[in-house]
Every structure is written in C-alpha cells, then in structure tokens.
Amino acid sequence: MILFYISEAFKIFRRASLASIIAIISTTFAVALITLSVTFLFLSDTINERLKKHIEINVFLESDISEIEIDSLKIHLRENNIIGSAVFISQEEAVGRFIEQTGEDFRSVLDLNPLPASFVVRLKSQYVTESNLHGTIDTYETLEGVDEVKCDFETALSILSFVEKGSYAIYFLTTVLILIALYFVYSTHRLWVLSKQKHFNTMKLVGAKISSIKLPIIINGILIGVIAGTFCLIMTFVLLQVFEGFYRFNIIETYQYYLISIILVGGLLGFLSSLLSTRSISLKITQT
Numbered sequence: 001m002i003l004f005y006i007s008e009a010f011k012i013f014r015r016a017s018l019a020s021i022i023a024i025i026s027t028t029f030a031v032a033l034i035t036l037s038v039t040f041l042f043l044s045d046t047i048n049e050r051l052k053k054h055i056e057i058n059v060f061l062e063s064d065i066s067e068i069e070i071d072s073l074k075i076h077l078r079e080n081n082i083i084g085s086a087v088f089i090s091q092e093e094a095v096g097r098f099i100e101q102t103g104e105d106f107r108s109v110l111d112l113n114p115l116p117a118s119f120v121v122r123l124k125s126q127y128v129t130e131s132n133l134h135g136t137i138d139t140y141e142t143l144e145g146v147d148e149v150k151c152d153f154e155t156a157l158s159i160l161s162f163v164e165k166g167s168y169a170i171y172f173l174t175t176v177l178i179l180i181a182l183y184f185v186y187s188t189h190r191l192w193v194l195s196k197q198k199h200f201n202t203m204k205l206v207g208a209k210i211s212s213i214k215l216p217i218i219i220n221g222i223l224i225g226v227i228a229g230t231f232c233l234i235m236t237f238v239l240l241q242v243f244e245g246f247y248r249f250n251i252i253e254t255y256q257y258y259l260i261s262i263i264l265v266g267g268l269l270g271f272l273s274s275l276l277s278t279r280s281i282s283l284k285i286t287q288t
Contacts, residue, residue, distance in 0.1 A: 020220075020224060022188060023185070023188050023192070023221075023224045024224050024227055024228050024231075025228075026184055026185055026188045027185050027188075027224055027225055027227075027228035027229075027266060027269060027270060027273075028228040028231045028232055028266075029184070030180075030182070030184050030185050030228075030269060031225075031228050031229050031232040031262065031265055031266045031269060032232050032235070033177045033180065034174070034177060034178055034265060034269075035232055035236055035262055035265070036177075037170060037173055037174035037177050037178075038174060039236070040170045040174075041167065041170050041171070041174065044166060044167045044170065045167075048125075048160060048164070048167075049125055051156055051159055051160055052123075052125040052128040052156075052160070053122065053125065054156070055122065055123070055128055055133070055151070055153050055156050056120050056121065056122055056151065057120075057121040057122070057123075057133070057136055057137060057140075057149065057150075057151040058118055058119075058120060058121075058149070058150045058151065059073075059118055059119040059120075059121060059140050059146055059149050060116045060117075060118045060146070060147050060148045060149070060150070061073075061116055061117045061118055061119075061145055061146060061147060062116070062145050062146070062147045063116060063147075065117070065145040066145070069144060069145035070088070070117070070145070072144075072145075073119065073143065073145060073146070074086070074088065076143070077119060077121065080136075082123050082124055082127040082132060082136070083121055083122070083123060083124070083136075084122050084123055084124040084125070085121070085122045086119050086120070086121045086122075087119065087120045088117070088118075088119055089117060089118045089119070089120060090117050091115055091116065091117050094115035094116070094117065094118065095115055116147060121136070121140075123136065128160075130153075130157055133151060133153050133157075137149045137151055182269065182272060182273060185225075185269055185270070185273035186272075186273040186276050186277055188273070190276075190277040192277075193217065193277050193278060193280075213278075214278045217274055217277070217278050218271065218274045218275055218278060220274065221270040221271060221273055221274025221275070221277075222267050222270045222271045222274070223270070224270050225266040225267040225268065225269050225270020225271065225273075226263055226266055226267045226270065227266070228266045228269075228270070229262050229263035229264070229265055229266020229267060229269075230263055230266070232262050232266060233259060233260070233262045233263055236259060236262060237259065240259075
C-alpha cells in the first residue's frame with residue numbers, strides 16, 4: 001500500500017510538471033529564507049565566541065617577585081572557576097613577543113630587560129561580562145607580587161553587546177521568515193489542490209478512500225521539499241566556501257550537521273504545507 005501511495009505521488013509530479021516546478025522554486029526560496037536567517041544566528045554565535053576568546057587580562061608582575069610567589073599565583077589562577085586559561089610569560093619570552101610585534105630589538109641599546117614577567121589570563125566565554133572582568137582585575141591588583149593589571153575590553157564588550165542585540169533581532173526575523181515561508185509554500189500547494197477538484201470528485205465517485213487522495217499529495221509535498229532542500233544545500237555550500245576563502249572561518253566542518261539538516265527542513269516544510277493544503281479535502285463532492 002505504501003508503494004502505491006509513493007507511486008501515485010510520482011505520478012502527480014509527472015502529470016503536473018509545471019505546478020511541481022513552481023512548487024519546487026517556491027519551496028527553494030522559502031528554505032533559502034530560513035537557511036539565511038539561521039545562518040546569521042550561527043555566524044553571530046561564532047563571532048561572539050571569537051571575540052570573547054580574544055579578550056585578555058595582562059597581569060604584570062613585580063621585578064623582584066620570587067619563584068614561590070609566582071607558583072602561588074599559578075595556583076590561585078588555576079583554582080579560579082571563571083578563568084579559562086592563564087599563560088605565564090617570563091621576561092625572556094616577553095622580549096621575544098616584543099620583537100615579534102614591533103620588529104625592534106632594544107637589547108642593542110639597553111643592558112637590562114625592562115619588560116616584566118606576566119600572566120596572560122582569559123576568562124571562560126560564558127563568564128566574559130563587564131562585571132566579571134572588572135572583578136578579576138580588582139582581585140589580582142591586590143595580590144602579592146602583582147605590579148599592574150591591564151585589560152582593554154571596552155571596545156570588545158561594545159561589539160559583543162551590539163552582536164547580542166542583533167541576535168535578538170535575527171531571532172524575531174527568523175520566526176517571521178519561517179511563518180512567511182510556510183504560508184508561501186502552503187499557498188502554492190493549496191492552489192494546486194483547488195485546481196484538481198474535478199479530478200478528486202471523479203476519484204470520490206469511483207469509491208476512492210480519503211487516504212488515497214490525501215497521502216499521495218502529502219508524499220509529493222515531501223518529495224518537492226527534499227528536492228528544494230537539496231538545491232538550497234548546494235547553494236549554501238558554495239556560498240560558505242566563498243565566505244571561508246575570504247574570512248578563513250572553518251564553518252563547513254563546524255556546522256556540517258546543520259548543513260545536512262537543510263534537506264530535512266525542506267522535507268518538513270513540504271510535509272506541513274501539503275498537510276495543511278489537504279485539510280479541506282473530504283469525501284463530499286465539491287462544486288468546481
């Protein structure tokens with residue numbers, strides 16, 4: 001019986017080729033709208049994480065700090081739950097970083113190394129807030145052996161705030177686009193169902209069951225949705241490859257399961273729209 005319904009669904013596809021093409025185009029457009037809005041959400045999350053990981057707190061140590069005090073600071077940093085990483089930079093390593101960043105070597109004119117040892121501290125991303133950053137700075141400024149604590153986070157936090165507010169707008173836009181996409185595809189299927197009332201009446205007169213009328217239409221809707229989702233997946237894959245080439249984000253590998261789900265979105269959209277469009281079909285003979 002299932003094979004019969006599938007066979008009928010493919011017959012609908014062949015008999016109404018023009019309507020099927022229009023349905024595929026409209027569904028592809030709808031899936032593309034949903035994919036675009038959801039992609040913006042993923043990208044905003046990615047940007048958020050990258051920004052948070054680049055916020056550093058520099059804990060500069062006193063020149064006469066002892067090894068015991070350095071070890072004590074390491075333990076203190078390790079036991080702090082909100083700290084994601086704390087890298088110790090010795091005076092020698094600080095010289096290497098200075099030369100790498102500026103291209104200048106002051107050792108040719110200075111006998112002493114003026115650069116202090118330090119810890120480069122990064123908070124766990126979920127704890128990167130203005131209050132936590134201020135609290136961490138205030139805490140480490142009072143510790144024994146610490147000379148100065150610096151962190152230029154105002155700009156990064158402003159960008160994070162902007163991205164977060166933008167995410168809320170994208171959530172709203174995504175909801176609206178999903179509803180528009182569903183209605184758009186539903187309207188296409190509904191118009192096709194209305195145009196076939198005479199054919200359905202004939203089926204009813206010869207004793208066809210309601211399932212024999214509805215199920216092939218629903219399966220046909222799923223088929224159209226899967227085809228549309230596949231087209232959209234190919235387009236998204238190409239666009240992301242171009243994006244990766246410019247910005248060097250490894251998006252495709254990170255969100256490969258999300259990309260595959262685009263086909264499922266198309267199938268689900270086709271299923272829901274065809275299911276809604278067949279709600280009015282009954283065994284009652286309708287006027288055409």
